[in-house]
Amino acid sequence: MTSHRSQRPATIPDVAREAGVSRSTASRALADYGSVSPDARERVHAAAAKLGYRPNQLARSMITGRTHTLGVVVADIQNPFFAGATRGIADAARAAGYQVLLANTDEDLTQERSAVKMLRDKHVDGIIIAPASSSSTAHLVALREARCPLVLLDREVPSLDTDTVTVDNRGAAEDAVRRLLEAGHRRIGMVTLGGSGEERAAQEGRHGGADRREETDRHRAAGRADGGEGPQRGHGPDRRRAEPPAQVSTGVERAEGFRAALHAAGLKDPDTYVRVGVHGQDPAALTTELLRLPQPPTALFTTDSLIALGALSAVQEAGLRVPDDVSLITFDDADWTSVIRPRVSVVAQPVQELGARAVRALVARIEGRSQARSEHIVLDTTFVSRDSVAPPPSR
C-alpha cells in the first residue's frame, strides 16, 4: 500500500497565525464573507497560498450558504437523449462557474425522491430534473416550498409553477406523422414507453388488474416465442392495450400530436395502432404485436431512439424491410440513425442546447437575476429527412 504522509493539512487557525490576524478574520477573508480590511484579506490569502490551505467546503458552505454546485436528476442515462443533455448541462455549468452532481432515476419515483433528498443534503444551489411522473410530484412541490431553485428539463408538471425547458413535442410529433400521411400511409402505428412501473401498478389497482394480468401473461409467452435477440431495456411489467399514455408530459404530448395528425386526415380510431409500454419493457415485443395484426400498420412512429432500435429489430424478425414494407420515423437523432441502412428519418431535438438553457435558467434563478414569474423555454426541433419513409406497399 502507498505509505501515508504524516503531514497535517493546514487549518484556518494555521492561516490566521501565519497572517497575524484573528481566526474569525481569517475565516471571513477565506470565505469572502463579512467585513475584512483589504490589507488583512491580502495577508490571509498569501498565508493560505503559502501553507497550501485547502478550504473546507463543508464549513464554508455553512457560512455562505452557497456551494456552486448544481444537482441534476435524469430519468435514464442510458438513453442518448439524456446522455447528450447531460453533456450540455456540464459544459454550460462549467462556463458559469458551477459544478454538477448527477443522479439517475431509471424512471423510478422512489429513486427520484431519494435522489432529490440526497442532492438537498449535499446542499446543491439548485436542481435540474426530468421528472419520472407529471402527477406524483409532492417531493418537487416541497423543493419549491423550500425555495430551492428548480428547473424542469424535457418534461412539464402542470401543477408545478417553476421554470421549464422543453421542445414543442406535440407540434413535432404532429409534423412527423403528417409526413407519413403525405407519403400515403393510413395505418400508422405509434410505440412509446414511459411512466414508472410503480405508478402504473397503482393505476392497475384502481382500474382492476385481473383481466390485464391475464392478457399480460399471454403476451409474455408470445414475446418469448419470438426469441427476442433485439435490445432489451430491463424487465418491466408488460402492457398491451391502447390506453391513456404514460404519465410523462413528453409522451402525452407526442401522443396528442400523433392523434391530431390522424384526426386532421379524417382517420377514425387513431388509437388502433398505439402501443404504450412502461419503462424497461421491450419495445420490440410491442412492435411485433402491431406487425401481427390482421391489418398491420404500414408505418411506425417511435418516441425515442431506443424504441426505434427495438422497432427495427421487430421489423427484421418479421422478415419485413424498411421502408419497402414499413416506413419509420423516430424522435431523437441518435448517432446510429445516420449509419444504419436505410438511414432513419428523425425528429432531432437540440439535446445539448436543452441542457445548456436549463443551466442558464437555473443559474439566473440562483443568482437572483430572474423575473418573478416562471419562465417556459420551448426550443425548436428539426425534422431530418433520410431514407426510412416510402409510400405504403400496394396490396
Place this chain on the structure above:
Amino acid sequence: MTSHRSQRPATIPDVAREAGVSRSTASRALADYGSVSPDARERVHAAAAKLGYRPNQLARSMITGRTHTLGVVVADIQNPFFAGATRGIADAARAAGYQVLLANTDEDLTQERSAVKMLRDKHVDGIIIAPASSSSTAHLVALREARCPLVLLDREVPSLDTDTVTVDNRGAAEDAVRRLLEAGHRRIGMVTLGGSGEERAAQEGRHGGADRREETDRHRAAGRADGGEGPQRGHGPDRRRAEPPAQVSTGVERAEGFRAALHAAGLKDPDTYVRVGVHGQDPAALTTELLRLPQPPTALFTTDSLIALGALSAVQEAGLRVPDDVSLITFDDADWTSVIRPRVSVVAQPVQELGARAVRALVARIEGRSQARSEHIVLDTTFVSRDSVAPPPSR
C-alpha cells in the same frame, strides 16, 4: 408562484424538548453515535417521527464521518460503455444502502481533478473512477494518502496501489484480431481514441509540435472534403501518425493485444494500419485515412462502439461494404450492433457487472471488510460472432 409555507422544519432542540432529553442526547440518538440508553433512544426517535424531524445530513456527517454516498467519476457518459457501467453502479449501490453522486470528465484531466475535489468536498465515503490518464495522477495519489477509499474502473494506473476492476483488454483484443487473421486477413487496421487533449498537447511540446501541426492542418482539410455526415464526438485536435497509443491503460492494452496477434502471425510493422486519435476526434476521418492508403486494410478492429460507428460511416462513404470489402470487429456490444445489417461481431464487456463489482470492492473498503492488499478484479469478455467478418476480397 407557489405560496411558501411558514412552517419551520423541526430541529434537534425541538426533538430533545419533545422527548424530554438533553440536546446532546437527542443528537447522539439521532446520529446513532456514542452512548444513549435504549429508553432515551426510543423516546427520541418517537419524538422525531412525531415532529417530522428531517436530519441535517450536513451536521450528521460531521459527527459520524459517514454519508453513505459513493462518488463516481466516469470519462464519457455519452459512451454506452460508461452509461451501462453507471447503471450497474447505481443498482449495486442501492442494494448496499448507498447513494451515488456522478461526475463526467469528458476525458479531460482538469475536469477530473475538479470532480474529485468536489466529491471530497461533498464528503463521499469513497470514489470509483475511470481515470482519463494513467500517468497524470497526483490527485488520485492524494486521495489515497488522505485514506479515501478508491476503486479504479475499466482502467489501471500502474503507479497507484489501489483496488481495480477491469477486463483482460490485452487478451480480448488479441483474440479478436486472431479471428480476423484466421479469416485470412493480413492487412488489419486498428482505430482507437483516448488520452486527454491536454496531455497530448504536453507531449507535443516535448517532442516538437511544428511538424505535427502542419500535418494536422493538411489532414483537417482532407477531413472536410469528405463531407463528414458520420457521427462526430466534438472537435478535438487531429492526430494521424501511428505512435505510442493514448495514455489510458485500456487503449494501451488493446493495442498490445492487437500487435501480439499480428506478431504471432509473423506479420511485420503491425503499426502500419494503427490510427490513434484523441478523445473528441472524428473516428470516421481516421478510418478514411486508412481506406485511402495504396494498400488499404481489408479488416478493421475498433476499440469502442462509437469508434465502430465512425468506421462504418467511413466505409460507407468510401463506397465499400462490410464484410465483402472490409471486415469489422469492435469492442462493446452496443444495442445497435445487433440491429444494423450486417450485424457486427463484438467483444462484449460485462458492463453492468464491472460497475457492480466496483461498488462491492469500494463498499468493502469503506466498511473495513477488505484485506489490506489491493485487489485486482479482472472479468471475462465474450466474443459475439455475428456477420461482419468474412475472408478478404480476392484482388
